[in-house]
Amino acid sequence: MCTNPTNFVYGLTGNGEIYEINAINGNTIKVIKNNTYAGNSPSNANGLGYNTFNGKFYYFKRNVTSFPQEFVSFNPSTNTVTTLAGSTCTDDIHTGCVSYNGSGFYTIDIQGTMHYYNIAANTWTFITSNIVDQFNNSVTNLIKTQNAGDLAIDGLGNMWLLTSSATNYGLYKFLANLPTTPVAKLTVIRVIAPTAVTPTGNSFAGIAFKPNGQVVMATKNDNKLYLLSASNSLNFLGNLATSDVGNDLTSCAFPNTILPLNWKSFDATLKSENLVQLKWEVIENQGKGYYLQRSTNGSDWDDVAFVAAKNNPETIAEFGYNDINNATGRQYYRIKQVQASGEIGYSQIVTVVLKNDKKGINVWPNPATDQVRIGGISGNEAFTKAQVFDLSGRMFTEVFLQGNKQTINVSSLPAGTYLIKVQTDNGSTYSEKLIKQ
Numbered sequence: 001m002c003t004n005p006t007n008f009v010y011g012l013t014g015n016g017e018i019y020e021i022n023a024i025n026g027n028t029i030k031v032i033k034n035n036t037y038a039g040n041s042p043s044n045a046n047g048l049g050y051n052t053f054n055g056k057f058y059y060f061k062r063n064v065t066s067f068p069q070e071f072v073s074f075n076p077s078t079n080t081v082t083t084l085a086g087s088t089c090t091d092d093i094h095t096g097c098v099s100y101n102g103s104g105f106y107t108i109d110i111q112g113t114m115h116y117y118n119i120a121a122n123t124w125t126f127i128t129s130n131i132v133d134q135f136n137n138s139v140t141n142l143i144k145t146q147n148a149g150d151l152a153i154d155g156l157g158n159m160w161l162l163t164s165s166a167t168n169y170g171l172y173k174f175l176a177n178l179p180t181t182p183v184a185k186l187t188v189i190r191v192i193a194p195t196a197v198t199p200t201g202n203s204f205a206g207i208a209f210k211p212n213g214q215v216v217m218a219t220k221n222d223n224k225l226y227l228l229s230a231s232n233s234l235n236f237l238g239n240l241a242t243s244d245v246g247n248d249l250t251s252c253a254f255p256n257t258i259l260p261l262n263w264k265s266f267d268a269t270l271k272s273e274n275l276v277q278l279k280w281e282v283i284e285n286q287g288k289g290y291y292l293q294r295s296t297n298g299s300d301w302d303d304v305a306f307v308a309a310k311n312n313p314e315t316i317a318e319f320g321y322n323d324i325n326n327a328t329g330r331q332y333y334r335i336k337q338v339q340a341s342g343e344i345g346y347s348q349i350v351t352v353v354l355k356n357d358k359k360g361i362n363v364w365p366n367p368a369t370d371q372v373r374i375g376g377i378s379g380n381e382a383f384t385k386a387q388v389f390d391l392s393g394r395m396f397t398e399v400f401l402q403g404n405k406q407t408i409n410v411s412s413l414p415a416g417t418y419l420i421k422v423q424t425d426n427g428s429t430y431s432e433k434l435i436k437q
Contacts, residue, residue, distance in 0.1 A: 001032075001055060001076055002252035009208040009216060010050060011245035016042030016061055018074070019245050023208070023216050026225040026238035028245065032076050037061065039083075040070060047096025047107050048248040049151075051119070058098055058105045058117070059248070064089045071117070088115050088124040094205065097151040097159065100254050104180065106159060110147040112140030116180050128183050133190040139163075139172060142194055146170070148203035148220065154213075155254035162217065163194055164204040170194030171228075173258075189311075191259070192232050199234055200224065206249030213255040218246030228259065232283070257339060264316055268333050268350040276323045276352050280335055284309055284317050288338040292321050294364070295332040298349065302373065303336075304364040326362050326432065328354055361422055367435040370411040374422060374432075385423045388434070390416065410436055 002008075009023045010032065018033040035042060043066035048059040055077060062070040064087060073082045087093075089109040096107040105117040114127040131139040139161075143149070146165040153159050157176030163169060171192040179186070198204065198219070205220035215228040216237070223240040240246050264281035271277045278292060289308040293301040310317045325331055331354055335347040362375050374386060383401035386408055390396065396418070399408055408420070413436045421431045 001050075002052065005252040006211050009210075009249050009251040010048065010057075011206060011218065011240070011242070012045055012048035012059055012248040012250075013242070013244040014042070014044050014046070014247050015244075016045040017242075017245075018048070018057060018076075019242055021225070021240065021245060021249075023210060023225070023251075024237060026223075026240045028241040033057070033074055033079075033081075037081060040068065044092065046248050047093050047105075048250045049096050049098035049105055050250045050252060051098045051102045052252055052254070053102030054119075057250070058084075058119075059096060060087075060093060060107075063092045064109065065092050084117070085122045085124055087117070088126045089113070094147060094248075095149055095151040095161065096248070097153050097250065099178065100153045100155060100157050106151060106153075106178065108143060108151065108161065110143065112143035114186065116178075118180070125180065126182060127179055128186050130185040132185060132187055133172065134187060135190065137190075139188060142170070146194060146203075148205050150205060150207040150248060152207050152209055152250070153254060154209060154258050155256040158258075160191075160207065160215075160258065161188070162204055162207040164198065166201055166203050167198055168194055169196050169198055169204050196232070199226065199236070206246050208249040208251035209253045209255055209258065210251070211253045211255055213257045213259065215259060216249070218249050220244065220247050232259075263347055266335060266347045266350060268352050270352045270354070271322070273355060274324055274326050276325050276331070276333070276354075277320065278323060278333060279318070279320045280347060281316050281318050282337070284311055287311070290319065291336040291338070292323065293334050293336055294323065294325070295334075296327065296329070298332045298351075301334070301336075302364065302375070306365070323364075324362075324366065324432075325354060330354075361420075361430040361432050363420055363432045363434055366433075367437045368410055369437050371407050371409055372420070372434060373407050374420065375406075382425045383422055384425050387421045388413070389419045389421065391419065410434070 009021050011019050011021050015035045017035045020029040042061050044063035057074045061072045071084045091109045091111045093107045093109045108114045113129040116125045146163040148164040149162040159174040161172040173189040202219040202221045204217050206218035208216050217226050225237040227235040266280040269277045287309040291303045292305045294304045295301045332351050334349045337345045386399045388397040418434045420434050
């Protein structure tokens with residue numbers, strides 16, 4: 001098992017067969033479990049999840065409304081099927097996954113109620129029947145309407161819910177630290193609106209992750225495999241070689257980032273001798289925000305400003321920032337994007353050439369909240385002193401400096417507009433306006 005999680009996922013048919021599937025073209029690699037079981041025959045099997053900690057699959061061999069229902073584990077190394085405790089679900093399930101730490105199994109039945117199975121204790125717990133998205137839309141009611149779909153867990157413990165009908169599908173994220181005891185309500189993040197159109201008029205029934213955060217999705221009735229891109233578009237990978245194997249999917253991959261940020265554009269335009277207009281477009285995926293970075297050599301970077309993410313992953317998000325840059329010559333810009341997980345990604349690097357007639361200093365970030373940096377002096381000049389004045393000429397701060405790039409603490413200043421004056425060791429004086437937020 002799990003010899004090649006980059007290329008392989010696993011599928012469960014309704015009659016209880018588990019197959020290894022090539023996640024590149026949909027071909028069946030081998031049978032992991034055949035449809036021969038002791039005791040009762042499988043009935044609408046579903047909810048496949050794989051536990052990387054004990055090497056077992058967990059799923060409903062017989063779905064909830066079958067009599068009797070049977071929730072089982074399967075150990076492929078010993079070819080052993082074990083019947084486990086009966087669930088607290090009251091209707092059939094089409095979703096299931098094992099938690100990323102291997103301690104339990106989650107499922108949501110077609111009535112939109114969420115349930116948790118504790119593997120060590122062999123017990124089930126009803127979690128909630130009230131799931132809403134960040135816009136307070138009822139996901140519970142949506143599941144009742146779009147009753148196909150699947151669950152998958154990423155490496156940070158976030159759980160992803162795929163919902164689907166024959167014509168439409170959506171994608172939601174349950175944030176990490178999932179409950180294991182009952183809660184009144186769960187709020188989830190809508191990543192793709194449930195109005196997205198299925199490609200062939202057939203429901204999506206399986207979802208699984210690849211190690212790089214790519215998402216593969218399978219349809220049940222026409223047995224097709226798709227790759228979901230960061231732009232939320234679907235790319236057809238191939239026909240599933242075994243009928244009904246798209247009924248449910250799982251994998252051995254628990255990536256930290258799902259559907260990584262998709263950069264659409266990043267441009268820098270010189271609007272005047274010292275004003276650079278920066279614009280970027282991205283398809284977001286629940287990030288913290290963007291640090292605008294500037295460099296004079298393309299290697300050493302300074303954070304100029306921070307712009308918070310909009311976190312509306314259903315559309316292309318547009319951002320802009322006007323940077324006052326008093327330097328002369330070629331200037332380099334890039335965007336450092338920070339995910340909610342803390343993972344960092346970068347845009348391409350763009351450049352502009354400035355031809356400021358007067359030598360000046362750069363002050364950033366501007367507006368500022370706590371600290372500002374000053375720089376921009378070239379040659380052999382070095383800062384010796386910085387003073388901060390309000391517009392009436394009253395001095396608030398005086399700092400003695402050494403070098404040609406320094407930091408000044410302005411956290412104690414009241415909000416308003418100020419003038420920073422800097423002296424250098426050769427007697428030159430430079431000034432620049434600062435807005436304190």
